[in-house]
Amino acid sequence: MKDYTPPKKPLIYYYLIGMLILMILNVLFFPQILSAQVEEVSYGTFLTMVDEGNVTQVEINQDEIVFADDSDPTRYYKTGPMYDPGLTDRLYDAGITDFGTPVVEEMPWLLSFLISWVLPIGIIYLIGQLFIRSMVKKNGMGGGPAMTFGKSNAKVYVQSTGGVKFSDVAGEDEAKELLGEIVDFLHDPEKYARIGATIPKGALLVGPPGTGKTLLAKAVAGEANVPFFSISGSEFVEMFVGMGAAKVRDLFKQANEKAPCIVFIDEIDTIGKKRGEGGLGGNDEREQTLNQLLTEMDGFDGKKGVIILAATNRPDSLDPALLRPGRFDRRIPVELPDQKGREDILKVHARKVAMEPNIDFGAIARVAAGASGAELANIINEAALRAVRSGRDKVSQSDLEESVEVVIAGYQKKNAILSDKEKMIVAYHEIGHAMVAALQSHSAPVTKITIIPRTSGALGYTMQVDQGNHYLMSKEEIENKIATLTGGRVAEELIFQSVTTGASNDIEQATRLARAMITRYGMSEEFGMVALETVQNQYLGGDTSLACSAETAALVDHRVVKLVKTQYEKAKELLSQNLPKLHSLAKYLYDNETITGQEFMRLLEQEPAKLPSAESEDRPGQPRPL
Ligand code: ADP
Ligand code: MG
Ligand code: ZN
Numbered sequence: 112m113k114d115y116t117p118p119k120k121p122l123i124y125y126y127l128i129g130m131l132i133l134m135i136l137n138v139l140f141f142p143q144i145l146s147a148q149v150e151e152v153s154y155g156t157f158l159t160m161v162d163e164g165n166v167t168q169v170e171i172n173q174d175e176i177v178f179a180d181d182s183d184p185t186r187y188y189k190t191g192p193m194y195d196p197g198l199t200d201r202l203y204d205a206g207i208t209d210f211g212t213p214v215v216e217e218m219p220w221l222l223s224f225l226i227s228w229v230l231p232i233g234i235i236y237l238i239g240q241l242f243i244r245s246m247v248k249k250n251g252m253g254g255g256p257a258m259t260f261g262k263s264n265a266k267v268y269v270q271s272t273g274g275v276k277f278s279d280v281a282g283e284d285e286a287k288e289l290l291g292e293i294v295d296f297l298h299d300p301e302k303y304a305r306i307g308a309t310i311p312k313g314a315l316l317v318g319p320p321g322t323g324k325t326l327l328a329k330a331v332a333g334e335a336n337v338p339f340f341s342i343s344g345s346e347f348v349e350m351f352v353g354m355g356a357a358k359v360r361d362l363f364k365q366a367n368e369k370a371p372c373i374v375f376i377d378e379i380d381t382i383g384k385k386r387g388e389g390g391l392g393g394n395d396e397r398e399q400t401l402n403q404l405l406t407e408m409d410g411f412d413g414k415k416g417v418i419i420l421a422a423t424n425r426p427d428s429l430d431p432a433l434l435r436p437g438r439f440d441r442r443i444p445v446e447l448p449d450q451k452g453r454e455d456i457l458k459v460h461a462r463k464v465a466m467e468p469n470i471d472f473g474a475i476a477r478v479a480a481g482a483s484g485a486e487l488a489n490i491i492n493e494a495a496l497r498a499v500r501s502g503r504d505k506v507s508q509s510d511l512e513e514s515v516e517v518v519i520a521g522y523q524k525k526n527a528i529l530s531d532k533e534k535m536i537v538a539y540h541e542i543g544h545a546m547v548a549a550l551q552s553h554s555a556p557v558t559k560i561t562i563i564p565r566t567s568g569a570l571g572y573t574m575q576v577d578q579g580n581h582y583l584m585s586k587e588e589i590e591n592k593i594a595t596l597t598g599g600r601v602a603e604e605l606i607f608q609s610v611t612t613g614a615s616n617d618i619e620q621a622t623r624l625a626r627a628m629i630t631r632y633g634m635s636e637e638f639g640m641v642a643l644e645t646v647q648n649q650y651l652g653g654d655t656s657l658a659c660s661a662e663t664a665a666l667v668d669h670r671v672v673k674l675v676k677t678q679y680e681k682a683k684e685l686l687s688q689n690l691p692k693l694h695s696l697a698k699y700l701y702d703n704e705t706i707t708g709q710e711f712m713r714l715l716e717q718e719p720a721k722l723p724s725a726e727s728e729d730r731p732g733q734p735r736p737l
Contacts, residue, residue, distance in 0.1 A: 129235040137227055149177065149187045157190045161205050169202060171210040179214050187214060274333030280323055281459040281484075282452025286316070289443045290331050293418055297335035297371050300416050311441040312408060313419040315379075315434070317426045318445030321485030324422035327445065328375045331420065338372040340365065344381030347400050355382070355400030363407040363417075371416025379421040383429045401430060408438050447483055447563055449704040450476055456484050460491040467505045475511045480534070480704075481563075482518070490518045536603060537562045538701040540613055542693060543602025547682045548595040549715055550689065558708040562700060586634045589624055594678040594685075596621040601682045602693060625674040629667055630657075643667060 152160075160166050160180055169178045177189045202210070277287050296303055296310040303310060316324040332339030342362060347355040366374050382400050411417055421439060423429065433439050448456055453476035461472070479490060491506075493514030498506045545557045584592075600614040628634040630643035643659045657664055686693055696714055700706055706714075 125239055126232075126235070129232070133228070133231050133235075136231075149189050152188050152190050154190050154193045154195075157188070158201070160188075161201055161207075164205055166205060166207065168212070168214050169207050169210055170212060170214045177214045275326060275329040276333050277330050279459060280326055280330050281455035282448040283323060283327065283445055286327055286443045286445050287330075289441065290314070290327060293420075294331055294334045297337050297373075297416060297418065300371065300414065304414055309414065310418070312411075312417075312437060313421065313439040314441040314443050315426070315429075315439040316420065316422040316443050316445050318424060319447055319483060320424050321483035322445045322447060323484045324424075324445050325375075325377055326484075327443075328373070328377075328420045328422060331418075332373050332375075335371075335373070337416075338369045339375060340369075340372065341375045341377065344376055344378040344383070347382050348397065353396075353399060355396055356403035359400060359403040359407055363411060366417050367411060367415070372418075374417065374419045376419065376421040378423065379433075380423045380425045380428055383421075383423070383433050385428065385430045401433075405432055405438065447481065448487075449561065449563055450480075450702070451705075453479060453482065453487055456487045457491060460488045461506075464491055464495045465505045467507050470506075470508055470511065474508075475515060477702075478512070479515050479518075486518055490514050493517050534562060535697070535701055536607060536611060537613065539602045539606050539693070539697045540599040542697045542700055543598040543600075543682075543686060544595055544617075545598075545711060546689060546693060546696065546715070547598030547601070547685055548591075549712065550685045551591045551594060557711055559705065560700060560711060561705040563704050586628070586632075589628055589632075589634070590674075590678055593621045593624050593675060594682045596624075597675065597679040598682045598686065601679065601686055602697075605683070605686055605690070606693070606697075621675050621678070622671060625671045626667070628674065629670050630659075635670060637666070637670070638663075 157166075157176065157178065160178075161169075165180045165182055166178050167181045169176065172192075174192060175189050176192060177187060179187055199210075202208075277291075280287065293310060293314065316327060318324055328341075329339070340362065347358055362374065366372055382397055382404065384397070384401075408419065419439070426442070434442075450473075454472045457472045457475055461470070475490070476487075479487060482490070490511065491514075494506045494510040497510045497514055498504070541560050541562060545560050548557055596617045599617055600610060603610055603614070626644075629638060633640035633642075643657065643663065645656055645658050659667070692715060696711070699714060
């Protein structure tokens with residue numbers, strides 16, 4: 112599937128050049144067509160020329176005399192009429208007897224215009240058309256004339272058996288699962304129609320560059336075996352206002368005809384940016400295009416089987432209207448791969464390369480922490496190039512190790528990749544949260560812990576799942592939650608005897624909860640059920656404003672500090688009592704980067720000595736923990 116982009120040189124340039132050539136030709140070579148050049152001379156000169164016998168032709172009109180002279184047949188002269196009764200005799204003497212025939216063949220105005228302008232333009236246009244058509248044919252873009260403006264140049268892939276499949280995409284299980292449902296729908300829309308379920312019209316693949324978003328979209332088409340229209344957001348942005356919108360219209364028209372099918376808009380942020388931004392004048396063209404896209408997405412029938420996939424790595428810049436229900440309401444995160452994912456991606460790409468047996472992909476994946484799928488693919492390729500360069504026919508472990516450095520050195524500056532020490536700190540921090548949560552009877556167990564940096568900027572995170580009723584929280588539950596929030600910092604302090612900036616978000620949340628307990632939930636003894644704060648704009652962020660005296664406010668601040676401190680002490684107590692577990696769990700997280708809730712609970716309940724961390728100690732290539 113080689114992407115072909117049609118020649119985009121604006122045709123108008125060719126026309127302008129054509130016109131210019133035409134003008135020069137007109138002036139230089141066909142002067143007589145263009146109401147020929149006629150030079151005005153004095154009556155005396157005219158008479159002299161007649162007497163000299165050079166004049167060959169004369170035409171006497173009411174208001175002028177036009178004549179030609181044989182020294183230069185392309186030139187004509189004219190002179191004003193003069194009352195001269197002797198003129199006819201003089202002309203007769205010179206041998207000129209016909210004064211009526213026009214000397215300069217004046218063409219009718221319309222005809223001359225047609226011949227000198229319309230005809231050549233037509234010819235140039237035709238040549239242009241033929242030229243473009245032959246170009247298009249040469250490039251294998253069988254199909255319509257490229258001159259029709261406003262046609263979407265979406266590339267249509269009707270998948271052959273050699274198309275991309277889900278098995279070509281390693282890792283990204285969550286994304287594959289979500290997309291699998293779409294494939295299922297395209298296979299058997301009846302099943303969904305019978306029950307009255309509608310599949311989402313659109314899904315938005317969100318994630319950092321190179322994580323396989325485009326690849327996943329192609330895999331969906333490959334699995335579902337339906338036509339796949341692929342267009343990049345930037346291809347909608349045209350020179351002429353209104354063209355982008357026309358392209359969108361055309362794209363959806365084509366898609367409707369080919370349903371069931373998939374329309375894939377890559378890099379949708381190019382057209383999907385928030386409207387009304389961008390300062391002076393804005394960008395009307397882009398807005399029009401976006402509006403058209405929104406209209407089309409609302410317009411088509413979801414049951415027909417047109418699925419719109421889009422990909423972006425800047426979801427926060429998208430216009431909220433795009434994310435509304437009925438449009439791209441399903442968001443599919445495509446995150447950077449973890450240790451296992453990296454290993455699998457390396458293996459997928461290694462299939463195409465001759466490798467020495469017993470390559471340790473795990474070790475390579477570990478050194479390439481933070482690399483994206485595209486970078487891992489690149490590592491394999493670099494290694495293959497290296498092997499060729501040194502005249503071997505198989506890629507070796509050391510080729511891979513060397514190429515990691517080549518590829519990673521390039522991107523480590525771009526992405527904020529954690530150093531080993533930072534990674535260690537983040538691992539302890541997250542395990543601190545999770546352990547405090549799990550060790551308090553009322554706290555919800557964790558579902559997932561990861562130390563892969565997120566696109567959001569968080570270095571790691573612990574996802575907690577609340578059991579049972581979400582809407583009511585008891586005082587103990589909130590207190591436990593505050594303790595959990597402090598758990599990260601506590602772990603850092605216990606292990607490293609120093610603290611980092613990584614806990615700023617935890618601190619903010621803990622403070623907010625503690626404050627709300629006192630001022631809004633009536634959970635303190637001093638104040639009881641008195642509202643000290645009111646919430647405004649519940650749907651727009653929920654700002655609070657104090658409704659109490661300055662003295663009370665000072666007291667509240669005091670209480671908040673005390674409350675958080677108490678919970679901090681509690682968390683410290685819990686973690687100090689379980690230091691061995693904290694160590695082994697943090698090490699396990701450091702090695703694996705992501706662990707699920709079940710894994711965590713299993714390890715927490717095990718005896719520390721049996722943790723798998725001991726066995727991983729002597730793996731090659733593994734960064735030494737602190
Ligand atoms: P994105 O669209 O997210 O920027 P691409 O889909 O263009 O990334 O990925 C670029 C290349 O990286 C792919 O063609 C593929 O070779 C490789 N790649 C990325 N992610 C994966 C993955 N999960 N499994 C296998 N290959 C991957
Ligand atoms: Mg892409
Ligand atoms: Zn934290």
